[in-house]
Amino acid sequence: MKLIHDIRTTFTISLLGCFLLSCRTEPTLKPAQDLTLNEGFVNPIGFYDATPSFSWKLPQEIQKQTAYHLVVASSPELLSEDPDLWDTGKVRLGQSLYISYKGKPLLSRDKMYWKVRFWNAEDQPSTWSEIAQMELGLLQNEDWQAKWIGLDTRKDSIKGKSNIIIHTPQYLRKEFEVNKQLVSAKLYVTAKGVFKGFINGKTISEDVMSPGWTPYQKRIESLTYDVTDLLKEGDNAIGFQLASGWHFGRLLWNKLIWGQNGSPKVLSQLELLYKDGTKKTIVSDDSWQGTTRGPIRFAEIYDGEIYDANFQMQGWATSDFEVKEWSKVEVAPLENAISIRPKRHHSVRQKTTLDTKEIITPKDGSGVIFNLKQNMLGVPRLRVPMKKGDTLKVRFSEMLDPDGSFYTDNYRSAESTDYYIAAEDGRIDWHPTFTFHGFQYVELSGFDTSKTPKKEWVTGLVQYSDFDKTGYFSSSHDKLNQLQSNINWGLRGNFFDIPTDCPQRDERLGWTGDAQVISPTSIFNNNVHAFWASWLQTLRESQYVDGGIPFVAPDVLENNKVSSGWGDAAVIIPWDIYTRTADTTVLYENYEMMKKWVSHHQSISENYISQMNSFGDWLQPFQAKESNKRGDTSKKLIGTAFFAHAAHLTSKAAEVLGLKEEKEEYQKLYQTVANAFESEFFDNEGKIKNGKATQTAYLLALHFDLLSDTLTKKAEQHLLHKIEEADNHLRTGFLGTPLLPRVLDAMGETDLMYQILLKETYPSWFYSINQGATTMWERWNSYSRLEGYNPESMNSLNHYAYGAVGEWMYERIAGIKPLEPGYKKIQIAPVPGGGLTSAEATYDSPYGEIKSTWKIEGDTFYHDATVPPNTTALLSIISDNVQSVIVNGASLKDFKNGQVIENEDGIITIEVPSGNYSIQTLR
Ligand code: RAM
Numbered sequence: 001m002k003l004i005h006d007i008r009t010t011f012t013i014s015l016l017g018c019f020l021l022s023c024r025t026e027p028t029l030k031p032a033q034d035l036t037l038n039e040g041f042v043n044p045i046g047f048y049d050a051t052p053s054f055s056w057k058l059p060q061e062i063q064k065q066t067a068y069h070l071v072v073a074s075s076p077e078l079l080s081e082d083p084d085l086w087d088t089g090k091v092r093l094g095q096s097l098y099i100s101y102k103g104k105p106l107l108s109r110d111k112m113y114w115k116v117r118f119w120n121a122e123d124q125p126s127t128w129s130e131i132a133q134m135e136l137g138l139l140q141n142e143d144w145q146a147k148w149i150g151l152d153t154r155k156d157s158i159k160g161k162s163n164i165i166i167h168t169p170q171y172l173r174k175e176f177e178v179n180k181q182l183v184s185a186k187l188y189v190t191a192k193g194v195f196k197g198f199i200n201g202k203t204i205s206e207d208v209m210s211p212g213w214t215p216y217q218k219r220i221e222s223l224t225y226d227v228t229d230l231l232k233e234g235d236n237a238i239g240f241q242l243a244s245g246w247h248f249g250r251l252l253w254n255k256l257i258w259g260q261n262g263s264p265k266v267l268s269q270l271e272l273l274y275k276d277g278t279k280k281t282i283v284s285d286d287s288w289q290g291t292t293r294g295p296i297r298f299a300e301i302y303d304g305e306i307y308d309a310n311f312q313m314q315g316w317a318t319s320d321f322e323v324k325e326w327s328k329v330e331v332a333p334l335e336n337a338i339s340i341r342p343k344r345h346h347s348v349r350q351k352t353t354l355d356t357k358e359i360i361t362p363k364d365g366s367g368v369i370f371n372l373k374q375n376m377l378g379v380p381r382l383r384v385p386m387k388k389g390d391t392l393k394v395r396f397s398e399m400l401d402p403d404g405s406f407y408t409d410n411y412r413s414a415e416s417t418d419y420y421i422a423a424e425d426g427r428i429d430w431h432p433t434f435t436f437h438g439f440q441y442v443e444l445s446g447f448d449t450s451k452t453p454k455k456e457w458v459t460g461l462v463q464y465s466d467f468d469k470t471g472y473f474s475s476s477h478d479k480l481n482q483l484q485s486n487i488n489w490g491l492r493g494n495f496f497d498i499p500t501d502c503p504q505r506d507e508r509l510g511w512t513g514d515a516q517v518i519s520p521t522s523i524f525n526n527n528v529h530a531f532w533a534s535w536l537q538t539l540r541e542s543q544y545v546d547g548g549i550p551f552v553a554p555d556v557l558e559n560n561k562v563s564s565g566w567g568d569a570a571v572i573i574p575w576d577i578y579t580r581t582a583d584t585t586v587l588y589e590n591y592e593m594m595k596k597w598v599s600h601h602q603s604i605s606e607n608y609i610s611q612m613n614s615f616g617d618w619l620q621p622f623q624a625k626e627s628n629k630r631g632d633t634s635k636k637l638i639g640t641a642f643f644a645h646a647a648h649l650t651s652k653a654a655e656v657l658g659l660k661e662e663k664e665e666y667q668k669l670y671q672t673v674a675n676a677f678e679s680e681f682f683d684n685e686g687k688i689k690n691g692k693a694t695q696t697a698y699l700l701a702l703h704f705d706l707l708s709d710t711l712t713k714k715a716e717q718h719l720l721h722k723i724e725e726a727d728n729h730l731r732t733g734f735l736g737t738p739l740l741p742r743v744l745d746a747m748g749e750t751d752l753m754y755q756i757l758l759k760e761t762y763p764s765w766f767y768s769i770n771q772g773a774t775t776m777w778e779r780w781n782s783y784s785r786l787e788g789y790n791p792e793s794m795n796s797l798n799h800y801a802y803g804a805v806g807e808w809m810y811e812r813i814a815g816i817k818p819l820e821p822g823y824k825k826i827q828i829a830p831v832p833g834g835g836l837t838s839a840e841a842t843y844d845s846p847y848g849e850i851k852s853t854w855k856i857e858g859d860t861f862y863h864d865a866t867v868p869p870n871t872t873a874l875l876s877i878i879s880d881n882v883q884s885v886i887v888n889g890a891s892l893k894d895f896k897n898g899q900v901i902e903n904e905d906g907i908i909t910i911e912v913p914s915g916n917y918s919i920q921t922l923r
Helices: 002-021 076-081 478-492 512-525 529-542 569-581 585-603 635-656 660-681 695-703 709-725 739-746 750-757 765-770 800-813
Strands: 033-037 045-047 053-057 067-073 086-091 111-119 132-136 148-150 170-178 182-192 194-199 219-226 234-243 265-274 279-283 289-291 296-300 304-308 330-332 339-342 348-355 358-360 368-382 391-397 417-421 437-445 458-465 471-475 816-818 825-828 838-845 848-857 860-878 885-887 899-904 907-922
Touching: 033 111, 033 132, 045 182, 045 219, 053 111, 067 076, 076 111, 148 170, 170 265, 170 279, 182 194, 182 234, 234 265, 234 296, 348 368, 368 391, 368 417, 368 478, 437 458, 458 478, 471 478, 471 800, 478 512, 478 765, 478 800, 512 529, 512 569, 512 800, 529 569, 529 585, 569 585, 569 635, 585 635, 585 660, 635 660, 635 695, 660 695, 695 709, 695 739, 709 750, 739 750, 739 800, 750 800, 800 816, 800 838, 816 838, 825 848, 838 860
Parallel strands: 045 132, 219 339, 304 417, 825 860
Antiparallel strands: 033 053, 067 086, 067 111, 111 132, 148 265, 148 330, 170 234, 170 289, 182 219, 182 265, 194 234, 265 279, 296 304, 348 458, 358 368, 368 437, 368 458, 391 417, 391 437, 471 838, 816 825, 838 848, 848 860, 860 907, 885 907, 899 907
16 A cells, blocks of 8 residues: 555656656766866865855767756765755756855865766756765864974084074884774875875875975965874884975075974874774874984985985784884974965976986996986986995086086086985985986986996986876977977976976076966966966965065065065966956965055056066176166166056956955056056157167067057057067067067067067077077077087076967967966967977867867868857858858858858858867868
8 A cells, every 4th residue: 555655756757857857868978077166076075165166068969058967965875865955956057167055064174075967058957977076174273282393403403504493304103003904095295394104014195295385474285194004903104204305404594494393293183984884093193203314314305315225124014023222202392483385286297208318437446327308397207226335426417518517507506416315235226205307418426337328227207296288289290399398398397386486496496577477378278277277376365465476476486575576476367267257266376465466566656657676687688787687677677667567457356256346446456557658658659768669568568468559559660670670589578578469469460470489590499409408498598509608607497487489389380279268268369480390289179178179281271170069159161252161071152150251351250159170171
């Protein structure tokens, strides 16, 4: 009886349900894919944000999403029946990116599971996506029962360079018992210093130099690891190696910033959940023991590492270890002023390896040189035969001098040397742990000389923040491809937890100017959304009370000084990220910083003319001696241009954030500054006055839109004249270089840009390639095959700023450019030129893959383009004759899947929805 009743009820409910939910169609559309949170996180654990945003991609065959339904639950089982955290119901919106969580509040350690379905243009539903998940980290200091622990290494009073205190690396350990069946074990951990963790002798993670670099006086990032598989029932042990890192190491020309007091410390909280529902937490406290008598004897970021195998402590991080002469650790509570927060981007990891390509044995009997034929950042893996008691000395260099000698002067005071002391005869297999180097050449001495050096002795372990590659560019021009490779290696060499200027010398700092110059190119090449969002938090935390933005972030200079074009990273980078990702959070998070920076500009201007200090058009070629690296463009002109631009971008940000009045206010300020700029620096002929007429002066005025229409036209001609004067070479430094392609492009001068780009002579991009560059260089003439190194000591061969031209390569040579934030609307408009016969780029945009590939064969121009789901594109076709263009096999005049919206100046523009397009044009 009961059963019949149940069946009847179920039947009625399902009929009713069917009616309500409209069962017209069984879902047949493929599910949404690539489910991510916030800045692209996939199923993160230890996540930093309790109110995350949700994004997904649609299958390629879907043109448009018209609605979505998102469910969030605290367990996968609840997801379909009873999503207890959030159920959006069917939301009639096309938005598939950054849907903000508005469900039940979440707390530290909470887990969430989520899935989504969508409806297409015909209102057909998709099947549900796969389930994605997230687990929060420890969001506040109160979540930590653990204490900071470590040995007092300061008292050893070991002094290094410039009398700076050296902390001997330490080893910390504790044994504990797992006495019941385990369901899960999570380790929450961080350090003042850098650490590597072990459980039962196995490494906890492959992360490098954790926890990374933040303004430690305000915030230290914590990491979360699932270590369930490393534990066993019975006796267990946990251990950490701990070294100075950025926190206690010398930084920037022999300064200690955070390490003036105390010694390195670890904070560790291991939380076990047993099957019977009980919990056990093992925290860092006074029950731990430590020693400095381990094999890592010395570790410094700039100077290298010393490893003495005689000090090896077999099994020190296992419970079988016999503890002798280990000391009790010092314990300190968490400070209220320092927030411990989950890391909000990916740690540095070993991302790839480079084999030795060539061995050079110098005649003078000095060390043997291993050439990787690629300048890189990371450490070497050394598999080298040694004799007991001998010391292997490992030196690094970016380039050899033309006479083949090993060159290290440009490392300045950074020793950048590793040592390994052998405890027995035989082949070692070792790499340093708590340092990193920028190098292409490795010099070894002190190995077993009875053996002939082999290439496999040295492998480069390439390390950078763990993001994926998103963009590819290639063309028929080999040197252009080499340039693309150099740009990429420049990024790999400087995205080491924060964006740095260089990876090799005694600097390696988060220079703000370099960062703003490279951000668009970096976002195309790699998934660095989270990387930048995280560094922008560091920048916010580093902003001075008066709104000034320091030269570097984290701020190790602490000099309260600012520079125009550098501090402007505070407005330029948030805007760049927003335009390329459509993530409004980056504007919300940084808007106050932007405003404060604009008022700082204002506070050091007189009648809207900037009086701000500036590094100027840094390292501009052929500059007057007295310009002292800062280029010949007037500082006031540069400052005023950036002041106007900063106000302009802040007004745009205000508009996106729906702040109408502020939008108007900043728009007005921009206009006022632009007017002041025009009358102060330009005469009626559109020529520079009150300062030197440089390419960069014109570029700033034009790119930041600071002149009236009439003067703009005139100034454009003066710029062309300046370029002609330089025999179609650039004359730009850090600030002007990224603007050059943008301005010439806007002027329709792409042929000229091709000429400048493909120049072989100094100063040009290919000049460095002709001298053997495999990365971007700090100077246009950092090195030459004939004369060797530029004699200036500030001369890095891995400095990404001039790689900013990458943006033009994929936006115009290949032709992929965002027209609306996040590439919701895309411009696909390649401009062939420079004798190239083909080019292509793909970009994994927030909506899916965008592709643009072209080639010229005989009289025909072939162009294939892919427009991802839920976007539209403006496709440019180089022709003025609709009849002669073939799109997807048919004449353009019969083309139905889109429309011609313009036919002007020899270019037909069609607007198309997502899909693949194959276009043939007769030239
Ligand atoms: C150098 C840095 C950086 C630059 C500053 C002004 O020391 O390497 O690239 O931004 O100077």
